[in-house]
Amino acid sequence: MPAPVIAFVGRSDSGKTTLLEKIIPELKSRGYRVATIKHVPGHLVEPAEERDTTRHLAAGSNTSVINSPEKLIFVKKQSSESTLLNIAWSLDEDFDIILAEGFKNSPVPKILVHRLEAGSPPESLNRVVAVVSDESVALDVRRFGLEDVSAIADFLVETVINPSRSRVDLRVNGERVALSNYPAEIIAAVMETMAKTLKGVAGVKDLEFRLKKP
Incomplete structure (x- = not known):
């Protein structure tokens, strides 16, 4: 089950790597487990x-x-190239958040990183949830300055990490299937109930089930 993924996108030399170098230790200092994926x-x-x-x-x-x-x-x-979500699924360890650098065409939420010196920000981005910039950008989302590391970390905790504490993920034939709340709750309830009936299972905090057919 992959951790929630958010991508930091922007032009070259916009400061994405520098920003991540500050956000990673900030999240780590708060006790969160962080993985990163970079697109080259x-x-x-x-x-x-x-x-x-x-x-x-x-x-x-x-x-x-x-x-x-x-x-x-x-x-x-x-x-x-592998998709960002497929890479996230391949990570075995249990992380609290995966921070991606690049992957501007991926379907995951994105934070646009922009500096005036880097030129105009990329256009036609989808699912932008925040902007980190040294100038005004015409997007109706949360805005942060390039040095607002603590506030950006707060935003990631509130909007990415905490909402994913309880989650259901389904992947069929290698592709992730989007689930609305109702089917996700049904699947979770059925699988948890079945697991609890098995000998030696005292409680369920994390459950992974895979079916592979020839």
Whole structure:
């Protein structure tokens, strides 16, 4: 079950990375578990430690893993870019929030980061819920300054983290299915009731069920 995802979008040099570098420790200091996903246009320039994985992949491996005392890195072949939500689903650990940088065409909520020096903000963005900017932007959403880190963190807690404390996610054939409140409540109630009838299950805080057919 993926954590809630919100994307920080904007032009190059608008300050997205710098802002995230401030928001991540702010959320961590409040006890929240944070994951990040960055979109990189074009081809990645591999660090030296990943070059051997390229040789493994070229030899036929579909996935290669680097394990060291400091890092665990998975490198996986793909014929096209994964969607942001599919990447979020692939994260195994239980995070409170996933902060994405880029992915302006994704269906997730977005925070527009804008600086006057970076030029005009991108147009035709969907699901913009807030703007972080050093000048006025013609969007009727919450507005923050580039240094309003604590207030932005408050906004993320109130609008992203807290509402997702209890959630139901459904994915069919790899695609996430949007659920309104009623079917989500029905599915949750049925699955929780069934789980509680099983021997050894004292209570249910998190439940994951997967069905894979040939």
